[in-house]
Amino acid sequence: MVVSSGAAEWGDGTRCVHAGHEPPRTGAPLRPGPVFAAPYHLAGAEDMPAVPGAVEYGRSGNPSWTALEESIGSLDGGQCVLFPSGMAAISALLRAVPRPGDTVVLPADGYYGTRNFAAADLARTGVTVREVPARGPWSDEVLAGACLVLLETPANPGLDVCDIAALSAMARRVGALVAVDNTTATPLGQRPLELGADVVVASDTKALTGHSDLLLGHVSTADPELADRLRAGRGRDGSLPGPFEAWLAHRSLSTLDLRLARQAENAAALCAALEGHPLVTNLRWPGLPGDPSHAVARAQMRRFGGVFRFELPDASCVSQLVRRSSLLAEATSFGGVHSTVDRRAQWGDAVAPGFVRFSAGCEDSDDLVRDVVAALDGVARD
The missing domain is CATH 3.40.640.10 (Type I PLP-dependent aspartate aminotransferase-like (Major domain))
Structure with a gap:
């Protein structure tokens, strides 16, 4: 029993x-x-x-x-x-x-x-x-x-x-x-x-x-x-x-509570860093106060999770983001301890070519934000 x-x-x-x-x-x-x-x-x-x-x-x-x-x-x-x-x-x-x-x-x-x-x-x-x-x-x-x-x-x-x-x-x-x-x-x-x-x-x-x-x-x-x-x-x-x-x-x-807490923390930090980036558009995460779904999410969700989405200008920019990053991997699925990027258009989803589903992992927030912003800045300079 x-x-x-x-x-x-x-x-x-x-x-x-x-x-x-x-x-x-x-x-x-x-x-x-x-x-x-x-x-x-x-x-x-x-x-x-x-x-x-x-x-x-x-x-x-x-x-x-x-x-x-x-x-x-x-x-x-x-x-x-x-x-x-x-x-x-x-x-x-x-x-x-x-x-x-x-x-x-x-x-x-x-x-x-x-x-x-x-x-x-x-x-x-x-x-x-x-x-x-x-x-x-x-x-x-x-x-x-x-x-x-x-x-x-x-x-x-x-x-x-x-x-x-x-x-x-x-x-x-x-x-x-x-x-x-x-x-x-x-x-x-x-x-x-x-x-x-x-x-x-x-x-x-x-x-x-x-x-x-x-x-x-x-x-x-x-x-x-x-x-x-x-x-x-x-x-x-x-x-x-x-x-x-x-x-x-x-x-x-056994570690679900701990993992989700870190992933949500990382998603919040990344969204805050990406909101003003010149390459990033259509950033969505239920935890963002300005998100169209935030009011409903805040009422019924107990935490907002580690998955968010945004768009880059094209598919090439997504590939360059991953290539320039030291911490990101390009992979489908989400919710793992490693931060991953998935360009959803490649699977037939009706989204823009540069649509990114980002799954924030359990890395240190400062490391992750610094890595992702530096990679995007590098893409922007190209």
């Missing part, structure tokens, strides 16, 4: 460190290793009585998954179902809820992989897909007939923020479930279930695990029936997380 993670008095850092771990036991390791078994001992022998909830086979459960699910669920405020990637989590949700003839509302300016899945798989099953940007316009008419509304806030890569509480209330009026892609914010930055959403979905590949060394995703919900449906679907189609990845993620989760 894992340590109870429902203690209301626990803060973010405490939950990240302790949730999902076994109670202390003399001689046991402080952090046990991953469990790699496929078959498990079954009850039946006289000296092996049945144990409620015991795992029987690796496709139906794994102690390493269970520990991580307990930990993430405690942060989200619901039951967590783990998947081998963020796309596996989103696609499982989109398969589990709508039926032929239903309508699903998706973010028009969110992760392109979600829209690609909807176009390739949902549409051919008779599900109508309606796309709406994070900033709307939202109304009962826009949501009419929907069974599921998937929000992405802050949206990736544009970083617009939508009002989860208001949209959840609107969706309830038309009888739709609300799911929130919480990848960018993480449960320490935003708790959609507490704001009225029915489901949280996330790519744990990114900030939640934060070391750029694994693929994972999850769905959390306060609805036990939906959680059971997702687990059953996971077992049927074999979308199983690896035990080593689950163990790595649980280990990484």
Whole structure:
């Protein structure tokens, strides 16, 4: 039995460190290793009585998954179902809820992989897909007939923020479930279930695990029936997380509070330094007081995260920025301990060629600001 993670008095850092771990036991390791078994001992022998909830086979459960699910669920405020990637989590949700003839509302300016899945798989099953940007316009008419509304806030890569509480209330009026892609914010930055959403979905590949060394995703919900449906679907189609990845993620989760604090600090320092730079336009970060989404973000987000965006004059300027920097790497994904730059137009996002999604890492703020500004100044001189 894992340590109870429902203690209301626990803060973010405490939950990240302790949730999902076994109670202390003399001689046991402080952090046990991953469990790699496929078959498990079954009850039946006289000296092996049945144990409620015991795992029987690796496709139906794994102690390493269970520990991580307990930990993430405690942060989200619901039951967590783990998947081998963020796309596996989103696609499982989109398969589990709508039926032929239903309508699903998706973010028009969110992760392109979600829209690609909807176009390739949902549409051919008779599900109508309606796309709406994070900033709307939202109304009962826009949501009419929907069974599921998937929000992405802050949206990736544009970083617009939508009002989860208001949209959840609107969706309830038309009888739709609300799911929130919480990848960018993480449960320490935003708790959609507490704001009225029915489901949280996330790519744990990114900030939640934060070391750029694994693929994972999850769905959390306060609805036990939906959680059971997702687990059953996971077992049927074999979308199983690896035990080593689950163990790595649980280990990484211990530092989530610390990592997010440093990343947000670095994002704030970088945005302050870049606001007046002659090469930088369309700088967006929910934590900026002048950002169009700041008022909504301040009301519902608990911290603003380490991801921000801006535009440089062209693709060549982005390449030169990375080349001149000593600390930046060009890479897709975000939320890791290393600061990275991703030129989103190369992946087919409908953005300007010089659009940059910047993921602030955990370097010292002074070093990072000095490095990035010097690199941009060098680009400007060329």
